Amino acid sequence: MARKRSIIIYPHLNDGGGDLTKAWYVEWKYRVPGEPKIRKERIYKGLNQGTAEERYKLAKSIIKKKSEWLKSGKHLDSKSDKKVVYEDELLYRHEAKLYGKVKESVSTFRKHLSAYIKFKEQSVNKKTLDNIRSKLRMFGAWMGNRGLIDIDVKYIEKQHIIDFSIYLSKNENLAVLTIKKYIQILHSFFEWAEDQNLIDKNPAKKIPTMGKVVDESATPFALDERQRLKEAIEFKDPQLWLACEIQYYCAIRPGTELRLMKIGWIDFDRKRIRIPAEMAKSDRTDIVDVPEFLFKKLLPYQQYDRNLYLFGKNRMPNTEPVGMNTLRNRFNTYRDSLGISRDRKFYSWKHTGAIQLIDNEMHPYDLKNHLRHKSFTTTERYLKKHAGNLSGKIEKYSSEI
Numbered sequence: 001m002a003r004k005r006s007i008i009i010y011p012h013l014n015d016g017g018g019d020l021t022k023a024w025y026v027e028w029k030y031r032v033p034g035e036p037k038i039r040k041e042r043i044y045k046g047l048n049q050g051t052a053e054e055r056y057k058l059a060k061s062i063i064k065k066k067s068e069w070l071k072s073g074k075h076l077d078s079k080s081d082k083k084v085v086y087e088d089e090l091l092y093r094h095e096a097k098l099y100g101k102v103k104e105s106v107s108t109f110r111k112h113l114s115a116y117i118k119f120k121e122q123s124v125n126k127k128t129l130d131n132i133r134s135k136l137r138m139f140g141a142w143m144g145n146r147g148l149i150d151i152d153v154k155y156i157e158k159q160h161i162i163d164f165s166i167y168l169s170k171n172e173n174l175a176v177l178t179i180k181k182y183i184q185i186l187h188s189f190f191e192w193a194e195d196q197n198l199i200d201k202n203p204a205k206k207i208p209t210m211g212k213v214v215d216e217s218a219t220p221f222a223l224d225e226r227q228r229l230k231e232a233i234e235f236k237d238p239q240l241w242l243a244c245e246i247q248y249y250c251a252i253r254p255g256t257e258l259r260l261m262k263i264g265w266i267d268f269d270r271k272r273i274r275i276p277a278e279m280a281k282s283d284r285t286d287i288v289d290v291p292e293f294l295f296k297k298l299l300p301y302q303q304y305d306r307n308l309y310l311f312g313k314n315r316m317p318n319t320e321p322v323g324m325n326t327l328r329n330r331f332n333t334y335r336d337s338l339g340i341s342r343d344r345k346f347y348s349w350k351h352t353g354a355i356q357l358i359d360n361e362m363h364p365y366d367l368k369n370h371l372r373h374k375s376f377t378t379t380e381r382y383l384k385k386h387a388g389n390l391s392g393k394i395e396k397y398s399s400e401i
Helices: 052-070 094-104 109-120 126-145 158-170 176-195 223-233 238-250 254-259 292-303 326-337 348-359 364-371 376-386
Strands: 006-014 025-030 039-043 084-086 272-275 286-289
Touching: 006 052, 025 052, 109 126, 109 176, 126 158, 126 176, 158 176, 223 238, 223 326, 238 254, 238 292, 238 326, 238 348, 254 326, 348 364, 364 376
Parallel strands: none
Antiparallel strands: 006 025, 006 084, 025 039, 272 286
C-alpha cells in the first residue's frame, strides 16, 4: 500500500523541551502542487528572548496566524484535532480540495503527454505512434510509483532519467538497444517540451548506456536450409511461401508492411510495389522493384479487388488481413519440424536476400536503396553485422607466414 503523502503539516512549536538555552521555533510544512519536495518554513524571531511564558504566548499567536493562512481563511472541522491533511482525504478536507484544484493546473508530465502524442500524430505512422505512447506511459507509471507523476515537468531531472534506465535494466531486464529507444523517445518528448517553453533544458541528454548486450537480429539461412524450407512450404502453403519470397527478393518487412499489403500496392504496369508512408517503417512512401520471376507469380492477383489484403484470412486475398503473428507461427511450425535452429526466424528471409545481393557484388549504396535505409550509416552497420568481411582480399595471401 502506498504511503500517505502529507500536503499540510500545521504550525507547531519546538520549545527544546522547555529549555530556554536551546533554539525555539514554530515550524510548518506544505506541499506546492508540481514541486517534488514539501516546503518547510520556520520562525525563530522573538521566540529566543524573554521568559518561557512570553515565548509561549508569542508562539501561540504565530501558530494561529499561520494556520489561518494555510487554511486560506477557512477553519478545519472543529471536531478534528488532526494536524496533518493527506491527499487521500480530498473528499472532505477543504485545504485538500483547494490543493486538488491547484494541482489540476500544474504543468505535469502526465498533462502534456496527450498534447505530445497529438503533435506526433502528424509525422509518424500508427505503429510508431503506439510505440511512443507505450514507452512514455511506462515512464509515467514509473514516476507515479515514486510519487513523482504530479510534479511540474520542469522539475524532472537527468537523474530521474538515469534512475529510470537503471530500473529498465535491472527490474525489466531489457537489452541495451531497447533502453536506448526509451531514452530516444523521452529525449524527443523533452525536446518538444523545451520548444513549448515548458522546461529550460532537456534532462534526457547524454544518458549513460544501460542494459544487456543482446543480439536480437534474425540469422540468415544457409543454402541447404533454404532448399529444405522451399520443398516443405511451397506447395503445402503457397501463401506463406509467397510471403517468404517477397521478403527475400523485395526486402519488405514482415510486420506492418507485408501483413497489411493490399493488392492495390502492386503496380502491374511497372512491376513495382508501392508501400504507403503510413505503413512504411521509414514513414515515407517507398517504391520497391519486383524481379521478373516473382512478378509472374503476382500477375494472377491482378483479377482481385485492389482493396483486398494480399495476405488475407483463409490463405487467400481477403477484406481482413492475416493475424499479427499468423505467418510467423506457420513458418515456425515448418522450421521446427525440419530441425532448423530457432535463431532462423521468419524475418531471416529479408536478411538472407540481402546477403545474396552482397555475394553477387551489389554496390553498397544500391543495397542501401534496396533495403530502404534512411542513411548509409545504417547500411554499414547492417553489412558489418550480417556480411562480415566479404571482400575476398584475405584469400590473396600467397603463402603461409
